[in-house]
Amino acid sequence: MTTQQNQFVISITSRDRVGIVYEVATALSELRGDIADVRQSVLCGYFTMILLVTFPPEVTPRAVERKLSELDANSETAIAATVTSVHNAAVAAPGVVPAHSYVLTAIGRDRIGFVAAVAGFCADHAINILDLSTTVKDGSYVMILLVDLSGCASIQQVRADLARFAAATEFSLVLQHHDIFRATNEIA
Known part of the structure; x- marks a missing residue:
């Protein structure tokens, strides 16, 4: 019982x-x-x-x-x-991220609306932001987002739309699967 x-x-x-x-x-x-x-x-x-x-x-x-x-x-x-x-909150094991997790990095000129623009793109594409970190240095704004793409119909469509969004906003945007990001950014 x-x-x-x-x-x-x-x-x-x-x-x-x-x-x-x-x-x-x-x-x-x-x-x-x-x-x-x-x-x-x-x-x-x-x-x-x-x-x-x-x-x-x-x-x-x-x-x-x-x-x-x-x-x-x-x-x-x-x-x-x-x-x-x-009610019924699931506790993830430390270091475990959902299978459809990606890391999105966004870099651009520091300006009002930067976070809103990137978050808006995510919302429009059913991308759930799991974690978010930002910093400003020398006039550049850097966002690193851990995102869940399990709600997206097509990763190819997200990538194509992300390229158009980058061109329209003049942001440098990189989307990598979490496993690839971790493997290429981990110190051995």
Whole structure:
């Protein structure tokens, strides 16, 4: 007999400082939360973390929100938290990406609308963005996207449309299967 568990996606944002991961993880463990998956990053001095956490059935989203509010009240920096119930969330094994995963790199002149243009191309072609990273250097904007093309009818059509999109936007765009990207960019 299996016991029903509550699973939540929790997002945390705060000005970065030492100890935030410890404080959040401790607060969740005090509610008997089992952290299944985490993504954490610091951007321009701001800390962000998204977690998938499983709790016993008596722990409600409101109870988690209250616990994180206590953490915020006692913290030297404000901590914003959002708790969302999820059902049957699949946890991927570390380093495992879907079979139809590709890496799309986009490079061009830094300008307003760069991310929107690339994301719009993806949306128009049923390409799901799984991960996204950007940086600006010397007036150039660089985007690296991990994308899932399983919803696309034809990879050949995507490549043809991507070439037209590159010409229209003056972006340098490269689409590689994740396995090829990894093999050619991994340090041995």
